[in-house]
Amino acid sequence: MTHPNQSILALYAGQDLGWFTRRRTEHHLSRCRECRGEVQAFASARDNLAALENLPAISWKPLSAEMKANIRLGLAAGECVRGARTPSLLASFVQFSNARAFAACASVMTLVAVGLFLQRPTPSAPAMAASQGSILRATASGIELNQGGETLSLLHVRTGDVTYSAGAQGSMRAGYVDSDTGNVTINNLYVQ
Amino acid sequence: MSSKLAILWVAAALALSAQEAPLDNSVKINLPADSPLTLISTNLGESHVTQRGSAVVLDLDVSLTLHNSSPNRVRGVTLLVAAQEATPGGKASVSVPSLDVAPSQNFPVRINLRLLRPAQMGSGALVQVNLDGVLFQDYSFYGPNRLDSRRTMTAWEMEAQRDRKYFKSILAARGVEGLKQAMLESLNRQAERPRLDVQVSRGRAVASAAAGDHNARFAFLRFPGEPVEPVDGWAEIAGNEARNPRIDVHNLSTRQVRSVEIDWIVSDRQGKQYMAGSVPASGPEFNLKAGSTSRVLQDTALRISKDGGTPLAISGMTGFVGQVEFADGKVWIPDREELANARLLGVLDPSPEEQRLMDLYRKKGPKALADELNKF
Numbered sequence A: 001m002t003h004p005n006q007s008i009l010a011l012y013a014g015q016d017l018g019w020f021t022r023r024r025t026e027h028h029l030s031r032c033r034e035c036r037g038e039v040q041a042f043a044s045a046r047d048n049l050a051a052l053e054n055l056p057a058i059s060w061k062p063l064s065a066e067m068k069a070n071i072r073l074g075l076a077a078g079e080c081v082r083g084a085r086t087p088s089l090l091a092s093f094v095q096f097s098n099a100r101a102f103a104a105c106a107s108v109m110t111l112v113a114v115g116l117f118l119q120r121p122t123p124s125a126p127a128m129a130a131s132q133g134s135i136l137r138a139t140a141s142g143i144e145l146n147q148g149g150e151t152l153s154l155l156h157v158r159t160g161d162v163t164y165s166a167g168a169q170g171s172m173r174a175g176y177v178d179s180d181t182g183n184v185t186i187n188n189l190y191v192q
Numbered sequence B: 001m002s003s004k005l006a007i008l009w010v011a012a013a014l015a016l017s018a019q020e021a022p023l024d025n026s027v028k029i030n031l032p033a034d035s036p037l038t039l040i041s042t043n044l045g046e047s048h049v050t051q052r053g054s055a056v057v058l059d060l061d062v063s064l065t066l067h068n069s070s071p072n073r074v075r076g077v078t079l080l081v082a083a084q085e086a087t088p089g090g091k092a093s094v095s096v097p098s099l100d101v102a103p104s105q106n107f108p109v110r111i112n113l114r115l116l117r118p119a120q121m122g123s124g125a126l127v128q129v130n131l132d133g134v135l136f137q138d139y140s141f142y143g144p145n146r147l148d149s150r151r152t153m154t155a156w157e158m159e160a161q162r163d164r165k166y167f168k169s170i171l172a173a174r175g176v177e178g179l180k181q182a183m184l185e186s187l188n189r190q191a192e193r194p195r196l197d198v199q200v201s202r203g204r205a206v207a208s209a210a211a212g213d214h215n216a217r218f219a220f221l222r223f224p225g226e227p228v229e230p231v232d233g234w235a236e237i238a239g240n241e242a243r244n245p246r247i248d249v250h251n252l253s254t255r256q257v258r259s260v261e262i263d264w265i266v267s268d269r270q271g272k273q274y275m276a277g278s279v280p281a282s283g284p285e286f287n288l289k290a291g292s293t294s295r296v297l298q299d300t301a302l303r304i305s306k307d308g309g310t311p312l313a314i315s316g317m318t319g320f321v322g323q324v325e326f327a328d329g330k331v332w333i334p335d336r337e338e339l340a341n342a343r344l345l346g347v348l349d350p351s352p353e354e355q356r357l358m359d360l361y362r363k364k365g366p367k368a369l370a371d372e373l374n375k376f
Helices: A006-013 A019-029 A033-054 A060-082 A087-118 A125-132 B002-017 B149-192 B336-341 B352-374
Strands: A134-138 A142-147 A150-155 A162-167 A171-177 A184-191 B018-021 B027-030 B037-043 B048-052 B055-068 B074-082 B090-096 B106-118 B127-136 B197-202 B214-220 B228-238 B241-251 B257-267 B273-281 B293-297 B301-306 B316-326
Touching (some): A006 A019, A006 A033, A019 A033, A134 A171, A134 A184, A142 A171, A142 A184, A142 B090, A150 A184, A150 B090, A162 B197, A171 B352, A184 B352, B027 B037, B027 B055, B055 B127, B074 B106, B090 B106, B090 B149, B106 B127, B127 B149, B149 B316, B149 B336, B149 B352, B197 B273, B214 B241, B228 B257, B241 B257, B241 B273, B273 B293, B273 B301, B273 B316
Parallel strands (some): B027 B127
Antiparallel strands (some): A134 A142, A134 B197, A150 B106, A171 A184, A184 B090, B018 B048, B037 B055, B055 B106, B074 B090, B074 B127, B197 B301, B214 B228, B228 B241, B241 B293, B241 B301, B257 B273, B257 B316
């Protein structure tokens, strides 16, 4: 039996494969326990990265303003320096930097186009759910249902101690005392 | 200069792919016209929708104020939270048990939810919140009960009464100092209770057997007076994964049983016990007439780890009847004394009411706890 290589399995775990390769990999996984284990390991590694999502959101407006200010400063500094150069040298520099700027812009546009292509709409949830199954788990901030790439999480944000319990019928429960209201709140996720 | 331009381009592209949008009609709260609860206000707090590339992330932080318009005291509420379009096989609910809301009183319910789904789905409400059930002081119930919340909330209310009775008996016998001692014991027990990370899988190839897999038999704990007894049971074990539990139960009572829940404890190679979950059985396919035997079975897989991800090698399984619901809606739960005698209090999760009382003690002290117990 020929096994898919590691990068194919990693992309499969992240649901990043194209339709044809995904189907072919699924077919192989249905018969190969070893590769299923590899996929599970990649999926677990991805889960550990989920904590990184809790990083504070980047405020793009101030960042953009700062970058524009830096560009203006750079241009102003360039104007100051320009006066000291000889005309012939300046002309060749401008020609060279225009070419570089054009090449850079073309590269960036290609990058953005490729990025948009890769972020194309994903297949519909039912189709994915049927092939991937459903997983319920507890995370640092709540409980999560993952179904073919779509996730539904119930979070506990105003609490200290949380109790979790799993139901073999396909449920996950998190119970805690809401520190604002003093009421016990029990979040449940169910999968059929 | 070209590198700065490149950064600007990338920043612009990222900014375009992570835009926040107003909530508009993303959330819909539905209460039936004849509901004993009325919606007073909905506060969406810091809720927002974020577009990330081809996906939409909905962060919902909803605070509802509900009004008890019934003549009975409300003991518990369950709201069904549905995002069916994104997770067609999944449902969520938020329950608030251990309430004591008098007629004409308001009370809050909070829902914190995150939904990640493709952006191109339909334009309707992303999340619908419906009332699944309300439990009253006299155990009467209102609601469609789609999530079996009548049984769940009745069991929580019975546990609440059981645990309040226990702490009140200590208060009566040993005063506030005795109550303080009992609370410290509860807090210590919870702090020392071994905890597991359990992942539940369904819909995958959970039935596939492979080398190293084996069937492990349950050992059962039995309580005096239990209406249903576990007879035999087993599950497939492969390393830290337990699959497809099957438990035969016998109805010892003279009444028809509608549902049974078997609590499931696993032990590691050192014999340390951990609460893994429960194996419930209910619905029309589960029919347990008086004196008959039936099977509780679930096609699912529990993957169990501890200490932040270390797989737990399962070397033993113990089960006991944690809940029985009769056909008339009445529920049986084990006595606290029986749980203590079986040394289960250090393994089981505390009841929601014990959790609430511990929190009250921690924040306000033994006197406030005694006052709270005396209200009931």
